[in-house]
Amino acid sequence: MATTSMEPTKKSLLDRLPVSSHIRQSVGLQRTMLLIGVVLCTVFVVAAIFAPLLAPYGYSQISDDAGSFPAQAEPGGKHLLGTTVGGYDVLSRVIWGSQTALAVIVAAVLMSIFLGVFLGLVSGYFGGWLDRVLVVIADAIYAFPTLLVAIVMSIAINKGQSGFWGGIFACGFAITAVFVPQYFRVIRAETIRLKAEPFVESAQVVGASSARIISRHIFSNATRTLPLIFTLNASEAILTLAGLGFLGFGIEPSSAAEWGFDLNKAMSDASSGIWWTGVFPGMAIVLTVVGLTLVGESINDLNDPRLRGRKAAGAKGAPGPSTAAAQAAIAADVRGL
């Protein structure tokens, strides 16, 4: 690569951080896509964290000192993005919605990583009947439409009406049910591969306990791909949350702002030509998912030298990809979606 000669021998902390080091590695189109992704993600996170400061009104506020908000007011004036049929301020609900989305992503991905990694390690390391049973169950859930798994889980958990955190965890857990099989499969496959490595065998010979081998030797090696899976799954978590909200199986509307629910309510407005109640929450979903996907894919491409653009791979007229490389590229491309 062109940058190799310029790299100092000892990298600074900034260079070793995942995303910033990727920005340095990237060139041209890839860098543009990665940067757009980083900007979109930053906007999303900032909006989520500072929602109370940024949003002009509360997410369930329908009046202020000057009186009740008008219903279905057009964008402009006091309500920059208009109001809904119930008199909610659209801009405020969009901003508060990012907070809900972020909370659900973090809850869902953390829970599924915890469960999936644990089950994958145990199943892959010990094998036997437990492994077989877990694999069959994971495959059955994995093959099923993810949204349906999430719906069934969410009504099973969310019987009683719940508040903000209750709703976040119910949704997060429903999405967890979708992701656990995926993490389980990745980690299990990796564990089985690592189990045969000499360093694991030598640890066994030395007499280390299974718990120690799993937690020290296998865990740190098997979980390297997790940051990538995290970004890819975060976007899917948002889409699943929005789907749940749209179908009315998500968080209670009074306890949090949620983009999918707002879109559901906007459906009936559409036929009378009221576009602002649906377009803005929808744009929020699309931009967030695009941002996360761009970051995830760019990292994936940069980590895999075969997928780096021609320019990055050197302009020496690199030979066409071999069959194996092409197959891997295909696999990676399928994985990305």
Place this chain on the structure above:
Amino acid sequence: MATLIDAPPPTVAAPTSKSAGGGLGNYILIRFLLIFPTIFILVTLVFFLMRITGDPITAAQGGRLPQEQIDALVHQAGYDRNLFIQYIEYLGNIATGNFGRTISDGRPVIEMLAKFGAATLELSINAVVVALLVGIPLGMFAAHKRDKVPDAFLRMFAILCYATPVFFAGLLLKLTFSVGLGWFPVAGRASTTTELAMGRLAAPTGVYWLDALRSGNVAAFGDVVHHAVLPAVALGLLTAGVFLRLVRTNVIGTLGKDYVEAGRSRGVSEYRLVTKHAYKPALIPIITVMGLQIALLLGGAVLTETTFEWKGLGYQLAQYLTARDFVAVQGIVMLLAVVVAITNFVVDIAAALIDPRVRY
């Protein structure tokens, strides 16, 4: 979506047939037998999860009747019995082909599945047609223009397809083409006259455009197509992004092959190289992935149907879930599980036929 791990899951098929004699036949048999645990597990999970959520009587009458009366009704219907006994009874019923009647509207489950399943099938076929029409040519074009401006735009388009929830795509399409331009109807599968005409047919398949064609009803056919466009585009674009990327990667892969190079040196035009030489071999992996897309498509169908009030399985499923109608939900999930399991089976077999390395 949800295809983090490449390839279908043949990992489960334990390498029993190491002896060369078993071969393909053995693989097919093992793979076939694996369909049943998949369905069994899903049906079991849904049975118990639905029982946790409450019962249909409380869902329908809760708050309207005093608690004692609800309890009496629940007792009468047998929903307060030991869960395990109910489960065994349910399995026995399924084994004898008795799927029961839906609780909320009292239809036989089989009839309900056939009626709404046909609507969902119709939507899925339409969506796949749109996805192929959009995805394959654009993917070939992107591969041809690799790393140039059109390629960058098409890659962004593919990401946008994935990032846009079908209900938002549906909303935008409705706002633009139904409300704004007035070209297409806002919702539904057909106008009332067509629905009535379809209902009068002797042996309907339930797939409206097929029925309209068979009965030679041109007006009805036009009406059905008119209604089908927007939902098909909304759901089709979701899958089109996946196809676009796949075709692009595969064509780029085959474009580097020796025989394509040989064709280029013979003076074959670049257009012909992409559309003839590189394109066909690139299709093989796409067949496998198309099968994997079925789960994505069915999940998307639930949302599309709700968006466009398309009375199919997904639309009904949402209604039945709200009513806690165990029997109907279990029936729908069972059907979906069978469809998904059989598709995966067919895909695995196709993959094994094409590539002998897949077999064990």
